[in-house]
Amino acid sequence: MINLIADLGAGLLTRLVQIGQALLMLLQAIFVQPKASSLPRLMQQLFVVGVQSLIIMLVSALFIGMVLGLQGYTLLSAYGSEQAVGQMVALTLVRELSPVVAALLFAGRAGSALTAEIGLMKATEQLASLEMFGIDPLHRIVAPRFWAGMISLPLLVAIFSLVGIYGGHLVAVDWLGVYSGSYWGNMQQAVDFNEDVLNGMIKALVFAFLISWIALYQGYSCVPTSQGISAATTRTVVYSSLAILGFDFILTALMFGGAV
């Protein structure tokens, strides 16, 4: 029994130490004054992290929007209010599904790649050799990737919502025959910029922070062997996904819970 408590305590302690280390890594990486030469590196990472995640986002957003259009239509038409389908699709996407689904996809697509890349750099002594050239790998490698994540995900979430809404339109209006004017009109009336769009973007920013942080820390601190890198990559996806879902609940409660 005492052993169990001791083990639990030790486990908790190592976790806390890890979180402390991760925080320290992040602070060292992001509090540097930017130089002119860091811009091309940021652009390159924006391409790798953001642009290369675009296809998977577009396809998923289209399908999710179509499913929402279909489900919304069947549900709402039972009450004869299928004109409201546009409003339902838009609110579901902007408030919840876009940030959460885009973030989960982002963790799987970009987060895992970041961890593997940095882990491999560590294993092949590239980080050590940067250090020996007098360059801090936290500034050179970690920082641009972090900022690229912070910038990309909110943009991807915005695109996700737009494409999803279009997907809903495709099913509800073009296929099932809802009047196009009421699809857009209801949406415009129901969606509030501050309440919905801005809150969705805040979620996206929080998720971007969590994913980038987890992915970079896992890569940077991994055991530099093939098993170590693969374990770290798995941890990135698992921890990011759990963090996204957990924080989504907390944020939703804070943002929309007051009205209840």
Place this chain on the structure above:
Amino acid sequence: MATNGIINIRNVSFYRGDRVIFENLNCAIAAGKITAIMGPSGTGKTTLLRLIGGQLQPHKGQVLLFDQDIARLNRKQLNHLRARMGVLFQSGALFTDLSVFENVAFPLREHMNLSADELYNRVLLKLEAVGLRGARDLMPSQLSGGMARRVALARAVAMEPEIILYDEPFAGQDPIAMAVLQRLIKGLNSQMQLTSVLVSHDIAEACAIADQVILLGEGRVLAQDSPAALQASADPAVKQFIHGEADGVIPFHFPALPLQEELRGQSK
């Protein structure tokens, strides 16, 4: 023992968890000479280079580089010292997202204000010296292991540093490349009065160019002497290592029962 070398290791102890890697290690590396560090695999040769480069901190003792205790330097001072030092990592450690040319150009771009032409010429000359000028546009993934190591060597010497640390430069090289690399290391050393620290398992090749050999084993310096003196040494451990005998004071085999007892169907 440790006197005024350009690199001084004073009473250094270093541990990995409970494992002792070094206990009270003392040695000095003389300026302008080639010092070979040898010893069985896993004794801590790479670890020693990392202590010298300041990437690892000793648990006890001091590492003095240019007469400065590197544990007491701040980041900026340490980086300043590191710019005077070139390192060839055991795995080469080329940047995988840069071409061969850009890899060699990397330290020059970071630390020197060369014109585009000067930079280009300097990189080409370094690549020429390792026989890979023609490979300048290849990516590291397109190189063989031995080629990658030669590119890494060109990169390590690109800054024309005062100290170069080579971790196994000869591993995976054919006899021709080996001889070229030997001449290159020797040449760099004599032309520019560089201090070279060379970790190697190739006793003959390393002894041929080294002025001094430090033999590591069991967490300490087993011997520190000129190659000729070591080859004539009567010390059993030194003799065993230099002549490559499996049986002796340094165990080659992991502890086990006698072979006859373990082979099947061989009793009596």
